[in-house]
Amino acid sequence: MSRSPAGSAMRNARGVAAAIACLMLLCTGTGHAAEASAAAESASAPTAAPATDWVYRVVPGDTLYSIANSYLAPGAGWQRLQRLNQVADPKRLEPGRQLRLPVAWLRAEATVASVAFLSGSAQRERAGERIALVVGDTLQPGDLLRTEPDASLTLRLADSTRVLVSGGSQLRMDSLLMFGHSGVTRSQLTLDAGEAESRVNPQRTRGSAYDIRTPVLTLGVRGTEFRVRVAAGSTAAEVTEGRVAASSGRKPVATIADGFGMVAGATGATPVKPLPAAPGLSTLPTRYERVPLRFSWPTLAGAVGYRAQVFADQSLNQRLLDGSFTEPAAQWADLPDGRYLLQVRARDAQGLEGRSSQLAFTLKARPEPPFTTEPRDEGHAYGERVEFSWTKAAAAQRYHLQVADDARFETVRVDRGDVSGERLGLALPPGRYHWRIASIAAGDDPGPFSDASSFELRETPPPATLAPPKDEGGQLVFRWRARSSDDAYDVQVATDAAFTQLVLERRENLPELVLSRPAPGRYFLRVRTQQADGFTGPWGATQQFDVPRSLWWWLLPGAAVLLLL
Structure with a gap:
C-alpha cells in the first residue's frame, strides 16, 4: 500500500484541529457571557496562573495585539487578554512581565507523533488502509496502531514524551494538539488492549495535558512515568513517578501517587495499593559469555511472577527483549554481542507490577569457543606428554589455550594465544590439571573460553613380572603380578614374532593365562x-x-621375564 506524505497528513490534521479549536472556544463562551466571565476574572486576578493557563513573558516590542495575533485562536480577541491580565495600555508592555493566556484561548494545531524505535512488526491503520510501520514514520490523530506479540514500539510525541507500546497491543491516537508557538500540548490516546508505558517529558510547558483512555478508566497525568495494561476486561495502572488522576467517565475514581497502583474492571476498582518492591540484582554478574542468555535473582517475598526486559540504551527507549516469568529467572535464545540494560520487576497476586531494578551488563559470546575433545573431562592421561585436541570453530583464525593447576585458573601453567591448529602436544609433570580453549577471530577479536575440562596425568604403569610357566595336567599356565584387581589383560599368542599368525587372542580378567598344550613348535606371547x-x-x-x-x-634361556604395561 502507498504511504501518505507527511505534509498531506499535517494538512489533514490541521483541518481537524481547526474544528477542535472552534469547539474549545464555544466551550469557553463568547459574547456577553464571555465578557462577564472575563470581567469577573479581571476583578480578582490571582498572582499565580492556574494549571490550565500558559504564562507568556513579554519581550521588547511586544503589544497585546501582536501577542493575540501570534497565539490566540480566531475570535478570542486581545480585549479578553487585556481584561484578564489588567493591562492598562495594550500598546505598552513592560519587558519581562508575565501574562496569563488560558490554554482554551490558544490557537490549536494538530501535530504528529513519530516512530522512534521498533523491534518486531507493527502496523498503522488510517482510513481503512493498513501499512507496516518503520522507524521515522509519522502518526496523526485517528491512526490506530497494532503491534505483533513479539514487538516493541516506542513513540515520540511533539513535547518529547515517550510511549513504549508492548507486543500484542492496540493503541489509537485520538488527539495530538499543539497550541500555537506556546509549546503547550494536549495528547489523548486510547489503549484497547495490551500495554503502554508513558514517560511524560517533565520539562513540558505548563498547561500541557496527557491522557490515556482504556475501556474502563481514563488516566490523566499529573506526573511523568506510569504504566497501563488492558487485558481480560480489566485495566491495571502503576505509577512510578509523579501522580495520575484516574476517572471513569466524568466520575473521579482515585489519585494514584508515586509507588502505587490499582486494578479496575467493569464492576469497579480495587483500592489503591503499594506496588511490589524492586527485586535485588546486586548478586548478578555484569558479563555474560554464553547464549541462550539466562539471568536469575533472589526470590522476592509476595511475588507470584516477574517481568524482565532488556534495553539497548540507558534511557530505556529501545526495548529489545520482554518476557513474563513465574520463577525468579529469565531466559532468551539469542542477542547480539554488546552492552545492554536488564530491567526486572515483580508481579503481585492482583497482577500489579512493581518498581524496577536495573543492571548494566555486557554480552560477549562470539566468536564461540570450539568443543574440547581430548583429554576428556574427568579423564586420565599417561606418560610425560599430553595431546590436547578440539573441534574447528568456523570464525576462528587461531586459538587461545590455557592449562591451569586450579579450576579458577588463578595459577596458569600454560597460556598460549598463538595456536594455529586444532591439536597441541605439551610436556607436563604428573598431576591434576584444568584446561580450556577460546577462538580468536579476524582483527584479533578474542571470544570467551570454553567450559573447563579437568584431567589427571599419571605416570606410565611399571611392567609386571612374569612367574615361570607351569605345566599343570597338560595345560600351560602363565602368571604375572597384578597392579590392581580392577585391571583386565589382552593376551596374544602367535607362531611369529610380528604376531601376524595368531594362535590365540583374548581378554583375561585375572593375571594369568591357562593355555591348552599347543602342538609342538616355537611360540611368542605378549600381554597388555x-x-x-x-x-x-x-x-x-x-x-x-x-x-x-x-x-x-x-623355556628358552633368557625368556623368563614378561614385561607388561
Whole structure:
C-alpha cells in the first residue's frame, strides 16, 4: 500500500484541529457571557496562573495585539487578554512581565507523533488502509496502531514524551494538539488492549495535558512515568513517578501517587495499593559469555511472577527483549554481542507490577569457543606428554589455550594465544590439571573460553613380572603380578614374532593365562593392560617359548621375564 506524505497528513490534521479549536472556544463562551466571565476574572486576578493557563513573558516590542495575533485562536480577541491580565495600555508592555493566556484561548494545531524505535512488526491503520510501520514514520490523530506479540514500539510525541507500546497491543491516537508557538500540548490516546508505558517529558510547558483512555478508566497525568495494561476486561495502572488522576467517565475514581497502583474492571476498582518492591540484582554478574542468555535473582517475598526486559540504551527507549516469568529467572535464545540494560520487576497476586531494578551488563559470546575433545573431562592421561585436541570453530583464525593447576585458573601453567591448529602436544609433570580453549577471530577479536575440562596425568604403569610357566595336567599356565584387581589383560599368542599368525587372542580378567598344550613348535606371547578407566597400555615385551615333542619342555634361556604395561 502507498504511504501518505507527511505534509498531506499535517494538512489533514490541521483541518481537524481547526474544528477542535472552534469547539474549545464555544466551550469557553463568547459574547456577553464571555465578557462577564472575563470581567469577573479581571476583578480578582490571582498572582499565580492556574494549571490550565500558559504564562507568556513579554519581550521588547511586544503589544497585546501582536501577542493575540501570534497565539490566540480566531475570535478570542486581545480585549479578553487585556481584561484578564489588567493591562492598562495594550500598546505598552513592560519587558519581562508575565501574562496569563488560558490554554482554551490558544490557537490549536494538530501535530504528529513519530516512530522512534521498533523491534518486531507493527502496523498503522488510517482510513481503512493498513501499512507496516518503520522507524521515522509519522502518526496523526485517528491512526490506530497494532503491534505483533513479539514487538516493541516506542513513540515520540511533539513535547518529547515517550510511549513504549508492548507486543500484542492496540493503541489509537485520538488527539495530538499543539497550541500555537506556546509549546503547550494536549495528547489523548486510547489503549484497547495490551500495554503502554508513558514517560511524560517533565520539562513540558505548563498547561500541557496527557491522557490515556482504556475501556474502563481514563488516566490523566499529573506526573511523568506510569504504566497501563488492558487485558481480560480489566485495566491495571502503576505509577512510578509523579501522580495520575484516574476517572471513569466524568466520575473521579482515585489519585494514584508515586509507588502505587490499582486494578479496575467493569464492576469497579480495587483500592489503591503499594506496588511490589524492586527485586535485588546486586548478586548478578555484569558479563555474560554464553547464549541462550539466562539471568536469575533472589526470590522476592509476595511475588507470584516477574517481568524482565532488556534495553539497548540507558534511557530505556529501545526495548529489545520482554518476557513474563513465574520463577525468579529469565531466559532468551539469542542477542547480539554488546552492552545492554536488564530491567526486572515483580508481579503481585492482583497482577500489579512493581518498581524496577536495573543492571548494566555486557554480552560477549562470539566468536564461540570450539568443543574440547581430548583429554576428556574427568579423564586420565599417561606418560610425560599430553595431546590436547578440539573441534574447528568456523570464525576462528587461531586459538587461545590455557592449562591451569586450579579450576579458577588463578595459577596458569600454560597460556598460549598463538595456536594455529586444532591439536597441541605439551610436556607436563604428573598431576591434576584444568584446561580450556577460546577462538580468536579476524582483527584479533578474542571470544570467551570454553567450559573447563579437568584431567589427571599419571605416570606410565611399571611392567609386571612374569612367574615361570607351569605345566599343570597338560595345560600351560602363565602368571604375572597384578597392579590392581580392577585391571583386565589382552593376551596374544602367535607362531611369529610380528604376531601376524595368531594362535590365540583374548581378554583375561585375572593375571594369568591357562593355555591348552599347543602342538609342538616355537611360540611368542605378549600381554597388555586394560585399566578400569579405559586406558590401554602398550604391549609388553615379547616372550618366546618352545613346546617340544616330548612331555618335557622348557623355556628358552633368557625368556623368563614378561614385561607388561
